[in-house]
Amino acid sequence: MTTHAHPMPFGATVQAQGVDFALWAPSVETVLLEHGAAGSQPMERDAHGWHRLTVPQAGQGDSYAFRLPDGTRVPDPASRYNPEDVHGPSRVVDPHSFAWTDDAWRGRPWEEAVVYELHLGTFTEEGTFEAARQRLEELAELGITAVELMPLADFPGRRNWGYDGVLPFAPDASYGTPDELKALVDTAHSLGLMVLVDVVYNHFGPEGNYLHAYCPEFFNGEHQTPWGPAINFDGPGSRTVRDFFIHNACYWIEEFRFDGLRMDAIHAIHDETRPHIVQEIRQALDEGPARERHVHLVLENDANEASMLMRDGRGIPVAGTAQWNDDLHHAVHVFATGERDGYYTDYAADPVASFACALAEGFIYQGQPSAFRHGERRGEPSTRLPPQAFVSFLQTHDQVGNRAFGERIHALGDPVLVRAAMACLLLSPHVPMFFMGDEFAASTPFLYFCDFGPELATAVSEGRRSEFGGFAAFADEAARARIPDPNAESTFVASKLRWRERGTRAHFERLCEVRQLLEVRHRLIVPRLAGMTAAGVYRSDNGTLQVSWDLGTSGRLHMLAHLGEKPAASRAVPPGALVHGEGAAIQEGALQLERGAVYVTLEDPPGVG
Structure with a gap:
């Protein structure tokens, strides 16, 4: 048994002589560390805006926070654990306290990947790391080889998709402890399963992000996003900000032994420097944990930048190992359901031909003008990429959850065509991905849910309903009122999988069919893909x-x-x-x-x- 830790200049680091605390806050002259044993003590500030203090009597499990000059008490932005949620104190974690049993694990080559995306809170009734861990064996027996967890970074409230995280190093406490997450990964490895985690480096959530109060250097006002000023990857002071996220990527891979990251919406990252932050993260991983095992970097990129997926002379990715292939999904959705609204317009002319193009070449949009985008050209040629550069799917949390009622494709589409599309995908050289429940045609929806404070909750609920006002089906207020309230606990509960369905006839038939297709894939196709x-x-x-x-x-x-x-x-x-x-x-x-x-x-x- 061994232990694993990722050393970093941020946060709380357990040492033999106590705990070192470090906070980067260039815009404030004084910061107090609040710690139970030591009380409130001033931290020492250096010329670069770092505030540091070593507390000899501090240790594993201690609570701490930082107090700003105006009296505001804030958690550690590099907190490893925040059990009292995003507004509460952080807790010291000693990563060496967890003993790993996966010493022999070296990961799996990417061409072997069959990905299963899941949301921890709704994957099981309990919604915990431990409950998910107990379900892993069933996924491995089905033929899944990689589990992808939706974002874990601490978010406000008790439920969230994960894309509103504000503490990027702290697994959300509603799911369990950091050690319970490590146990999940350790068990997965014992079953031959890779585990990837979704990370969000393009924005912070709207509640609980205190960085604006003491470290405006974290943001670059020259770039505006739907969430406000962009994260500062290319302005003054950006070196420390870039290091924060590079350390975060390495932290998940080294300290939690994840096998890869799925980077959310990199098209929304504003970075005009070279190398781009995605490439710098890839370099850091290659120079670190990837020297000893397979480490994969999966991108979400609406811009369809094939250049982010190119291979070098040895066939090694220069940035992304693969990208989520929304194009393929959109083509399938059009011919299976007949829907042609919104972005589906771009795939309506001949969706079967578009599907064929996606299967063969990955991207459908490789520089052509998009009608949905008012003639704007989208994408880059992808014919030089191998099919394994594309993670393809019939649905994801986005494609289900962004619908007003969270319907899955097997509830909307022609069952004959959905079944055929599934077979095409699973027997293609693409890396296939399931969204949790796909494998047994789950009857439960996956709805948009959150748990914000009262004022923000009202705005989110009203905004959710108003955004559907442009659709004919929701033209009247009564129709919009039927859209589930994202902040209601019932919306969250309705999204939980019902595992007992797997044993009922129709669902079991789907499960058996998926198992047979994956058996054929692993036995006959995967050995030829390298x-x-x-x-x-x-x-x-x-x-x-x-x-x-x-x-x-x-x-x-x-x-x-x-x-x-x-x-x-x-x-x-x-x-x-x-x-x-x-x-x-x-x-x-x-x-x-x-x-x-x-x-x-x-x-x-x-x-x-």
């Missing part, structure tokens, strides 16, 4: 798509799928051994495809077989 270096090729006509991918020295993968309204005319049989042939029959040397048919073959390289 040599892939570029995109596939595709064609589409009359609702039928054909995609082929070059697997390097491992041959070729062929996919034929029919997503049209009526059975398809005969098609040539793709070469190679059959992998999956649902809804297809060979008659007189040609394929007859039923609606929703998916036919996949693997072709060996020349001279093999």
Whole structure:
């Protein structure tokens, strides 16, 4: 058994002689440390705005806070644990107090990833690290190889999606203790599961962020965002701010042994310096924990910047390992549900052809003008990227939760087409991702929920309903009033998975189908993916798509799928051994495809077989 800690200049560090406390607050001359054993003591300020104090009698589990000149009491922005929520005192954590058992763990190559996104509070009835830990074995048995946790950074209140975090180093106490989170990761590794965590470096939440009060240097007013002044990645004083987030990335990977990060909305990060903060984080990980094990960096980037996903001469990512592929989702949503409002407009002309493009090339928008964006060009060419550079899905927390009633795609779409799209995704070379409950077609919605203070709560509830006012279905006030109140506890409770559903007939059938597809994927397709270096090729006509991918020295993968309204005319049989042939029959040397048919073959390289 070993222990792991990430050393950093911020926060509270347990030493043999006590605890070192450090706060960067250049805009204030004096800061008092409040600590139970030591009372209130002035911290020593240096010329660079650091306030420091060592307290010999302090130790693990002690509460502390900082008092500003105006009397405001604030938590540590680098707090490792804030059990009394974001307005309360921080608590000293000694990372060496947790004994890890995963010494032999070196992670998994990215091409083996099958990702499962989950929200800790709604994944189980209890909504805790410990309850989630007890469910991991079921995910591993299904064929999941990577669990992705929605953001854990301490947020205000008892429930939140996680994107309103204000203490980036402190796992939210509503889920449990830091040691319980470490136990979850340790158990996952024993089951062969990678664990990734979602981090938010583009903004702080609207409640509980005290940095404005004593460290305005953390923000750059020259860049405005929907959340106010941008985080200062490129203005005066930005070096310390950049280091804060670089340390945060390394902290999650080293101290909690996560296998990777999912970086939220990097298109909303304002950084005009080079290297970009994403690339600097990648460099820090590569020079640190990635020297000993696989560490992955997954991006969300609405700008579709393929340059952020490029590989070097050795095939190693220069920044992102992969990106969430919203384009693929949008195409599937259009042909499966018929919805064409909002951003779905960009995929309405021929959604099956768009789906084929996404399967083959990753991005659909690779520099073309977007009608939804009033002609603005979006994206960069992605054909030089391997399919593993794309995390693709039929739904995510965003695509479900941003709907007024949180409906999942299997509750909205044509079941034949949703089923076919799932097979296409799981048997493609992309990295597939499930949103929790996808695997058994969960009946529960995933709604937008939060737990803000009274004034902000009212504004959020009213804003949530007014933002749907532009949709025809919510044109009248009575319709908008039916949208669940984000701050109501009932909205949160309604979003919890019902695990007992897995045993009922319809849900169990879906679970068995997913298990079978993943078994085929892991046994036949994944072993051939490591040599892939570029995109596939595709064609589409009359609702039928054909995609082929070059697997390097491992041959070729062929996919034929029919997503049209009526059975398809005969098609040539793709070469190679059959992998999956649902809804297809060979008659007189040609394929007859039923609606929703998916036919996949693997072709060996020349001279093999």
